[in-house]
Amino acid sequence: xxxxxxxxxxxxxxxxxxxxxxxxxxxxxxxxxxxxxxxxxxxxxxxxxxxxxxxxxxxxxxxxxxxxxxxxxxxxxxxxxxxxxxxxxxxxxxxxxxxxxxxxxxxxxxxxxxxxxxxxxxxxxxxxxxxxxxxxxxxxxxxxxxxxxxxxxxxxxxxxxxxxxxxxxxxxxxxxxxxxxxxxxxxxxxxxxxxxxxxxxxxxxxxxxxxxxxxxxxxxxxxxxxxxxxxxxxxx
Numbered sequence: 317x318x319x320x321x322x323x324x325x326x327x328x329x330x331x332x333x334x335x336x337x338x339x340x341x342x343x344x345x346x347x348x349x350x351x352x353x354x355x356x357x358x359x360x361x362x363x364x365x366x367x368x369x370x371x372x373x374x375x376x377x378x379x380x381x382x383x384x385x386x387x388x389x390x391x392x393x394x395x396x397x398x399x400x401x402x403x404x405x406x407x408x409x410x411x412x413x414x415x416x417x418x419x420x421x422x423x424x425x426x427x428x429x430x431x432x433x434x435x436x437x438x439x440x441x442x443x444x445x446x447x448x449x450x451x452x453x454x455x456x457x458x459x460x461x462x463x464x465x466x467x468x469x470x471x472x473x474x475x476x477x478x479x480x481x482x483x484x485x486x487x488x489x490x491x492x493x494x495x496x497x498x499x500x501x502x503x504x505x506x507x508x509x510x511x512x513x514x515x516x517x518x519x520x521x522x523x524x525x526x527x528x529x530x531x532x533x534x535x536x537x538x539x540x541x542x543x544x545x546x547x548x549x550x551x552x
Contacts, residue, residue, distance in 0.1 A: 361544075407468045
């Protein structure tokens with residue numbers, strides 16, 4: 317695969333043999349994001365668990381202190397007073413049977429889906445549509461809740477969901493390059509604190525095996541996994 321000149325220059329600035337401290341890595345990720353747009357900063361965490369086993373799942377949600385820098389569009393499944401509360405909290409799309417029908421018809425113009433508990437019988441019909449896209453409301457992620465207004469506010473404030481993929485890696489957005497290393501480090505520490513607290517009792521050996529941060533168009537910057545665990549502890 318051939319990369320452009322900017323990417324090649326970014327690689328030169330990144331010592332691929334080095335394991336960086338979190339703040340140093342985040343600063344480098346910002347500097348190596350040389351695109352003309354404000355690049356997103358992502359973190360990829362490989363854990364020492366086996367996602368094939370139910371007792372080794374790692375999943376949850378956390379509100380990043382500095383948000384994600386993204387304008388999050390929220391859809392809420394609710395009726396009556398809960399629907400009114402969701403609208404007042406800023407949800408772009410609110411509905412019940414009508415919203416289910418719209419989604420079945422191909423409408424997916426939202427980033428987060430939230431549901432009141434009494435709506436899950438309806439929402440369950442959308443599992444094959446929302447599930448593969450990571451949009452299915454879930455109690456573990458706090459997106460199935462009687463307090464739909466707070467869930468909308470959290471989503472708008474920068475709440476992200478983390479979960480293992482099939483290769484035992486968590487992929488999360490933690491902000492934009494324009495945030496700078498300090499704000500990104502705060503977001504990173506908050507995420508790592510949540511991931512470390514979610515460590516399954518069945519996990520054996522080193523929990524955080526590797527951690528890489530990268531801008532959208534930049535190369536991955538490796539973080540020392542031992543410093544990752546220390547950062548997570550500091551966020552408590």
